[in-house]
Amino acid sequence: MKNTDTSVAEFSINQQFCDDILAGLTASPKYLEAKYFYDTRGDELFQDIMNCAEYYPTKCELEIFTRQTEELAQAIIADGSAFDLIELGAGDAMKSTHLLRHLLNQRAEFTYVPIDISGHVINYLQDALPAALPGLQLTGLTGEYFEMLEQAAQLSQRRKVVMFLGSNIGNMPVTDARQFCVELRSHLTAGDSVLMGVDLKKNPKIILAAYNDAQGFTREFNLNLLTRINSELRANFNIEAFEHYPTYDPQTGSCKSYLISLTDQQVQLCGQTISFAKDEYIYMEISQKYTVQQADSMANDSGFKPVCHFFDSKNWFLDAIWKAV
Structure with a gap:
């Protein structure tokens, strides 16, 4: 019976994957959903990206969390x-x-509730963190953000303190980001x-290099989604017939x-034939950059009040605390 349940679950996941990929590749213009980047190989490549010299967001936010831990914890x-x-x-x-270690040292009364779409991630955290941080109260939740917020x-x-780090808010267009914040507020009380982690506008060359690293990890990361589609669907x-192309617009911050x-080509996918013209593009992902004023405006428009700003030493990244009002 267990094997049957597993097969049904895998079929359901594959069917959703198939449906979403077909929806994107039959649209005009074509697109793929960024959430599917993260299979096992995608996770490895993203770690490589975060560790490469050009990719600054992780380093900048980690600096905030290591050098301003006391101030973050008190806020x-x-x-x-x-x-x-x-x-x-x-x-x-x-x-x-x-931050968790500092909160424990301060004898703060809290439970850590990590939410992730990956059950593997949550299982790892439930095993690793209590061992590394004795006394930590942890309840992991696996699933989509807002569904799990309802469970939380x-x-x-x-009271709830929600962390949305790593400039994840930048992984959606501005309009969608604002709607996300409105919905987030609807799950909280005053x-x-x-x-909120926000990547700030800066020299365009610095930003573009972060998404076009010299070692080609970002290129592989994007192309790996095609490899995953080949394998699972x-x-x-x-793969050699597609080329990674990043762009940054300093005016919009996109x-x-x-x-x-x-080349002109056809791809067989889930029983359908998808045609590509030479030079046709697939939109893969966005990483939106903001000014501090734009981030504050998004907070105010969504039912929050910005109360604290934390910056790295280069003022490239912002961790802001917003209070629900």
């Missing part, structure tokens, strides 16, 4: 009341661990707060990545 502890510290898209919790709301009546993409078809 989160606030009036000293107990709270649930909820992290959306927790990943390996590398940055969060510094049922855990206790304590007095709850959000720690039995498609026949010729850094976007595309895959360009190098």
Whole structure:
């Protein structure tokens, strides 16, 4: 019976994957959903990206979490009341661990609630963090952000502090980001707060290099999604027939990545034939950059009040605390 359940679950996942990929590649213009970047190989490549010289966001935010831990912790502890510290898209919790350790040392009364779409990630955190941080109260949740926020709301009546780090808010267009913040506010009550990571506008060459690293990790990361589609959906993409192309517009703050078809070609996918013209593009992802004023405006427009700003030493990255009003 267990094997049958697993097969049904795998079929359901593959069917959703197939449906989403077909929806994107039959649209005009074509696109692929960034959430599918993260299979096992995608996770490895993203780690390589974060560690490469050009990719600054992780380093900048980690600097904030390691050098301003006390200030961050005090802003989160606030009036000293107990709270649930909820992290959306927790990943390996590398940055969060510094904060968690400090909160434990301060004897703050809290439960850490990591949320991630990957069950593997949550299982890892549930095993690793309590061992590394004795005394940590942890409840992991696997699933989509807002569905899991509803579950998190049922855990206790304590105030909520939601962390959305790594400039994940930049992984959506400005309009979608604002709507995300509005929906996030709808899951909170007055007095709850959000720690929002925002990548700031800066020299365009610095930004573009971060998404076009010399070692080619970002290129491989984007092309790996085609490899994943071939493997899991039995498609026949010729990976060599596509080229990674990043672009950054300093006026709008939009850094976007595309895959360009190098020739007229057809791909078999989920029983359908997808045609590509030479030089046709697939829109892959966005990494939106903001000014501090734009980030504050997004907070105010969404039912929050920005109360604290934390910057790295280069003023390239912002971690802002927003209070729900």
